[in-house]
Amino acid sequence: MSKAEILGRIGRGLGRIEPTAAERERVAARLAAKARNAIPARAQLPEAERQALFIEMAREAAAEVIELSSLQQVPSAVANWLQQTGIDELVVASDNPLPELCKQLPETLRVRQGVAQAGDLASLTLSFLGIAETGTLMLYSRPESPTTLNFLPDNHLVILQRSDIVGVYEEAWSQLRARYPDSLPRTVNMITGPSRSADIEQKLQMGAHGPRRLVIFLVA
Amino acid sequence: MQITSPDFKDNARIALQDVGLQKALGNVKTGFPHKRAAAIARLPEFEQLRDEARDLKNHIIEHLDLYLEAFEAKVLENGGHVHWCRTADEARQTILKICQDKQARTVTKGKSMVTEEINLNEYLEANGVTPVETDLGEYILQLRGEHPSHIIAPAIHLNLEDVSETFHAHHHKPKSMDPAVLMQEAREELRTKFVAADVGITGANFLVAETGSSIIVTNEGNGDLTQTLPKTHIVVTSIEKVVPTLEDMTLFLRLLARSATGQEFTVYNTLSTGPRRPGDQDGPEDYHVVLVDNGRSDMIASELREMLRCIRCAACMNHCPVYGAIGGHSYGWVYPGPMGSVLTPQMIGIEQAALLPNASTFCGKCESVCPVRIPLPKLMRHWRRDEFEKHLTPGAARWGLGVWSFVARRPALYRQLTRIGSRVLRSLAGKKGRISKLPLASGWTDGREMPAPSGKTFMQQWQEQQKARQSS
């Protein structure tokens, strides 16, 4: 009932009772076209500069970026980071190639698959894309990669392929749509650096409710 | 929430003398404007994005019913629910009903100004459902029994000392003056609440018609925990938040963080589209969107339509000299600063809020920073006019305006009176050149001195100059 009333009020406010055919067409066309608005020039760069910009912007947002030359280096890099941080447990997503990589982690590390629980110290997931414009990661939910992994643990470790770095958000939407043409995954997370708050006297503190540290393993 | 907008003058007087508040407000002036300016300097396209955002919002509002219907269809297709609520009361009842159907006892909440607008917390509490605010600033305020004084930095009116005392009283831990320690305490306290909550309520910065998604933008990650952990996620938002596509949302996201906090991008920009999918191991089983009108559809037919472009970035209040002097609580309701002076009369009535659109020097700073180019001073003038037409303007002011308009329409009389006035003021000022006491204008001279006029009117000086020029 309120729906009809609200829509009626909007229509009257616009000086008409029903939307006109022309209006319907304009809306349908805009929704179908998915046209791009103005896009900042600074992230529309050739590959090498684009990747360099991603690293620069991610670091500016206080993410840690660890550059690796191959996927094979990931297990030891992850193990090193955890050891230096004094953490001996890890909860991981389960999509490829994570199960294989995890087999190469030291046995002293307690590794678990699945959702994160309150109190977990570190998680490891894959990132779908990196966006150079602001050093942003794009992740999305699926059975193999539960969303809690991105938010509950104290430290979020993410693997990103260099070749998956795009320049601007618009390119990320195109790739996401190509993968999910009919309906988006339940949640899409754009993550730029670790959690923070300036709610106390406008002084920035890291590690509010989400991860205190965000570590990107950037794989060539 | 109790409305104190009619007491605006008293509120402001008290605020100006509040030493703690004045110290805290210093953080607004030194922080946000500089960060915004620095971020914009790095994005040469910023002004172009503002133009496009203004035009796109206008297009959306001209087709608002169609985009809302498209959004709803997509939410339903993804297995979610949409509830249309015309009034605050209807929205509160709808939300309570969803909570009760789930036998919810506690509800975690992400930051949402619309839930402030509909006074949701008090209503839930009165009906046996405990709301827990999870944004750090909102959490501090909930412990103190206060409301936000700013739309993106809710606790900006407080100092470290205040937070320290509040946490000491509630957390039963040793008192700390270290913000990092205080935040850690809040993190630990809220962790258990996140996990235990039956329902999570968030707002939405935008709704995407193309995909049926809502998006929240946060730095803390509290909104994400709020909407991921409980079995039910309720998005409480308002009808003007809809945008056509992901590309269109992107245009606004590029403007929002830079205008608000001066960040390149907010830490978490999270899209939610329906409930968890088959095989998903976490995420809510139910996804509800509560679409609140609460007076917005009535704004379309008037000048106020332009206000519907607002993306709640807070740049206008961050740059407002009046807000900077008196803080958000003085405005007496949910929305403070210039955007509040336009919205509040619409939502609680001009009868109660008439003083707000008058509390402006019309310096124009708000309009100059608004990312969607809302002519805020013009809209405040709309309310001043409305106030005058409804005979709400105080008698003395009406009388004064009447006299002025009589004189102003008679140039000879006007010139003569200004000549006399100018000379009288000049003589009142004495040698000092400044007037420290003026009959009928103590409101001005109590707080500061008034500069004296030169003794000659503008017209006299103009004629003298013209003569001098002709003879030279």
Ligand code: SF4
């Ligand atoms: S009126 Fe403009 S500047 Fe103020 S909050 Fe809204 S969008 Fe931001």
